[in-house]
Amino acid sequence: GAGVSQSPRYKVAKRGQDVALRCDPISGHVSLFWYQQALGQGPEFLTYFQNEAQLDKSGLPSDRFFAERPEGSVSTLKIQRTQQEDSAVYLCASSFRDTPGETQYFGPGTRLLVL
Amino acid sequence: GNSVTQMEGPVTLSEEAFLTINCTYTATGYPSLFWYVQYPGEGLQLLLKATKADDKGSNKGFEATYRKETTSFHLEKGSVQVSDSAVYFCALSDRYSSASKIIFGSGTRLSIRP
Numbered sequence: 001g002a003g004v005s006q007s008p009r010y011k012v013a014k015r016g017q018d019v020a021l022r023c024d025p026i027s028g029h030v031s032l033f034w035y036q037q038a039l040g041q042g043p044e045f046l047t048y049f050q051n052e053a054q055l056d057k058s059g060l061p062s063d064r065f066f067a068e069r070p071e072g073s074v075s076t077l078k079i080q081r082t083q084q085e086d087s088a089v090y091l092c093a094s095s096f097r098d099t100p101g102e103t104q105y106f107g108p109g110t111r112l113l114v115l
Numbered sequence: 116g117n118s119v120t121q122m123e124g125p126v127t128l129s130e131e132a133f134l135t136i137n138c139t140y141t142a143t144g145y146p147s148l149f150w151y152v153q154y155p156g157e158g159l160q161l162l163l164k165a166t167k168a169d170d171k172g173s174n175k176g177f178e179a180t181y182r183k184e185t186t187s188f189h190l191e192k193g194s195v196q197v198s199d200s201a202v203y204f205c206a207l208s209d210r211y212s213s214a215s216k217i218i219f220g221s222g223t224r225l226s227i228r229p
Contacts, residue, residue, distance in 0.1 A: 042219030101147035101166035
């Protein structure tokens with residue numbers, strides 16, 4: 001079946017603008033994760049959903065970042081009043097369930113550039 | 116807290132050379148260990164994993180053994196190809212965290228010369 005998809009693939013925003021990034025996980029996957037990958041670095045955890053419940057948002061860098069998954073499938077990561085330091089690739093991943101060692105499948109990412 | 120340290124790149128090798136990328140970890144529990152790979156222009160994909168001590172993960176000629184005594188998970192390949200050029204990330208997930216979020220190392224860029 002289809003993998004994880006994300007849209008848009010690229011987004012250029014002016015500082016102060018709000019953006020919304022979409023993630024379509026693999027059908028039937030319970031767990032959904034968002035990561036932020038700065039240039040030349042490894043991805044860093046932002047937040048986690050189990051179905052529609054946001055169980056961990058400890059990685060969100062500020063209250064300008066907000067994520068939702070209202071029907072337990074598609075998820076949206078919203079960044080309000082974007083800042084230059086928000087420029088990064090935002091990765092979404094899903095897994096069939098949340099058990100130790102479960103493989104997470106990553107989407108291609110959304111590259112956000114804040115000018 | 117949990118963390119992963121991997122050798123800095125870039126690493127440049129000739130085709131058919133032996134590859135080792137070192138990775139060590141710090142974890143409070145009993146983590147699962149992963150190697151992810153990011154090919155140019157592509158998304159992050161799982162290369163191999165090991166979920167308990169002494170397990171060996173393998174895929175596409177790559178291998179890594181979960182060594183609890185040395186807290187290491189070094190990636191090896193006996194004969195690299197140009198197509199192996201990519202960024203490699205060592206990572207862990209801790210079963211005792213609230214969710215199986217993955218903690219990544221900073222990545223090692225590998226370039227293979229023909």
